[in-house]
Amino acid sequence: MTDNPIQRAMPRQAVILGGTGMVGRAWHGLLTAHRVPHRVLSRPEIDLLEPASLASAIDERDELIINAAAWTDVDGAESAESDATRANGEAVGVLADRAARTGATLLHYSTDYVFSGHAESPYPVDAPIHPVNAYGRSKAVGERLLIASGCDHLLLRTSWVYAPWGRNFVRTIASLSADRDELRVVDDQRGRPTSAESLAVTSLAIYLAGGRGVFHATDAGECTWHEFATEIVTLLRRRCRVLPCSSDAFPRPAMRPAYSVLDLSLTEQLIGPRTHWRVSLARVIERLGA
Numbered sequence: 654m655t656d657n658p659i660q661r662a663m664p665r666q667a668v669i670l671g672g673t674g675m676v677g678r679a680w681h682g683l684l685t686a687h688r689v690p691h692r693v694l695s696r697p698e699i700d701l702l703e704p705a706s707l708a709s710a711i712d713e714r715d716e717l718i719i720n721a722a723a724w725t726d727v728d729g730a731e732s733a734e735s736d737a738t739r740a741n742g743e744a745v746g747v748l749a750d751r752a753a754r755t756g757a758t759l760l761h762y763s764t765d766y767v768f769s770g771h772a773e774s775p776y777p778v779d780a781p782i783h784p785v786n787a788y789g790r791s792k793a794v795g796e797r798l799l800i801a802s803g804c805d806h807l808l809l810r811t812s813w814v815y816a817p818w819g820r821n822f823v824r825t826i827a828s829l830s831a832d833r834d835e836l837r838v839v840d841d842q843r844g845r846p847t848s849a850e851s852l853a854v855t856s857l858a859i860y861l862a863g864g865r866g867v868f869h870a871t872d873a874g875e876c877t878w879h880e881f882a883t884e885i886v887t888l889l890r891r892r893c894r895v896l897p898c899s900s901d902a903f904p905r906p907a908m909r910p911a912y913s914v915l916d917l918s919l920t921e922q923l924i925g926p927r928t929h930w931r932v933s934l935a936r937v938i939e940r941l942g943a
């Protein structure tokens with residue numbers, strides 16, 4: 654990253670892969686608001702497990718390719734690591750090769766789960782990669798192939814994504830707390846909740862500011878899942894009590910990193926301070942209520 658990156662103009666044509674997902678949908682809303690002509694592609698039109706469907710989906714006039722499609726079933730990846738790696742690794746290589754040929758910028762998402770989770774302070778962008786589960790390993794393969802491809806790219810690591818739509822922690826807690834008097838939520842994993850809509854805004858800002866290479870793209874602040882759930886229930890004014898518990902109380906197939914806060918200094922240097930997760934959450938909860 655140079656001190657004075659070459660800024661980019663708003664793309665004249667873009668394509669979003671993974672339009673049914675939380676982040677893909679947020680991007681569709683954002684590009685529509687900015688009147689950027691774009692296509693939104695999802696299965697079966699494109700399939701990360703069918704490389705030919707990816708290369709042919711990219712038009713030569715696409716200036717920006719947003720890859721918001723991924724194998725996101727973290728627990729499922731443990732028993733299907735080769736498929737997860739094809740989707741999160743090899744497919745990224747195919748997209749990157751195509752972008753290198755057409756001259757497009759490939760904006761791709763990776764995860765806090767590429768890190769081991771043993772740190773005690775936020776992970777900088779160049780911290781050693783050491784995933785603790787199959788999903789993290791599959792995303793790390795995608796990172797390597799993208800960086801090695803030589804295409805113009807933005808590799809954005811994010812974490813704990815939620816939206817007013819899709820399957821996510823906020824909607825799960827909102828629904829459970831409506832029917833229950835008490836919930837138990839783990840308090841030994843620390844990270845950064847990130848609204849999909851503020852992620853799309855941050856991603857576009859990094860793109861326009863001329864960011865190239867690896868950036869962290871999350872909301873600001875940090876918390877445990879227990880603190881996150883407590884805030885959701887408080888904002889919803891539910892009477893449900895949220896009790897802390899350890900991860901051992903909810904054994905899952907995939908190990909989770911204990912600490913996965915991503916350092917934002919490079920991002921904030923380029924585009925300014927990010928919104929605190931409590932502020933983004935309040936905006937989403939208002940919409941859930943509506």
Ligand SMILES: NC(=O)c1ccc[n+]([C@@H]2O[C@H](COP(=O)([O-])OP(=O)(O)OC[C@H]3O[C@@H](n4cnc5c(N)ncnc54)[C@H](OP(=O)(O)O)[C@@H]3O)[C@@H](O)[C@H]2O)c1
Nearest residue numbers: 671673674675676696700701722723725762764811813814
């Ligand atoms: N969610 C998080 O907490 C989180 C955290 C860190 C990083 N990320 C990364 O952020 C990006 C966006 O994720 P998200 O949160 O928006 O996830 P999501 O809501 O689960 O959406 C995933 C998208 O990928 C599509 N997809 C899955 N398998 C596919 C395949 N074989 N071929 C084509 N499309 C496929 C899904 O389509 P279908 O509707 O057809 O399944 C969906 O559109 C991903 O790269 C993810 O790894 C997410």
